Amino acid sequence: MDTVFDRYEIEVIPDKAPATQVGYRQMMSNLHQFFGRMDPKDLRQHNAALYRDKRKVKAPTQANRELQLLSTVCTMAVEWGAMELHPLRGLRKVPTRPRDRYVSDAEYVVTHSPYDQMFDGSVASHGATADGYLQTHTRQCDGCGIAGTPREN
Helix, strand or coil: CCCHHHHHHHCCCCHCHHHHHHHHHHHHHHHHHHHCCHHHHHCHHHHHHHHHHHHHCHHHHHHHHHHHHHHHHHHHHHHHCCCCCCCCCCCCCCCCCCCCCCCCCCHHHCCCCCCHCCCCCHHHHHHHHHHHHHHHHHHCCCCCCCCEEECCC
């Protein structure tokens, strides 16, 4: 798989956005370590399931992202002739919890105000504005220890 991963890094990753390139290269490093020495034609779904089960212990969402990247690499490997069939079709994802809190309209307005645009939309200005808003406009939810915004009727 090392040769397939290397080809993907050379031919596909440079066409991605800079932030995506960084993330993909980090994920590729993990995939190289686990699957690198394997012949692409020997990769089977149970190999990916073993990787998923080991990786999900520390980072379930990241495990899903890495498996998605591996699936994309396998699709390219089939096109390049390194694999006969895509081995990951039907592989189950790691179940993850959905978000339990979303950004409110008020928080969005505060973090995307014209004032912040004067600072070229820098992360520092957004973070400072958002932190100030959240510190003054959050409450504890009925003793559960989770900060939340006041409910609107």
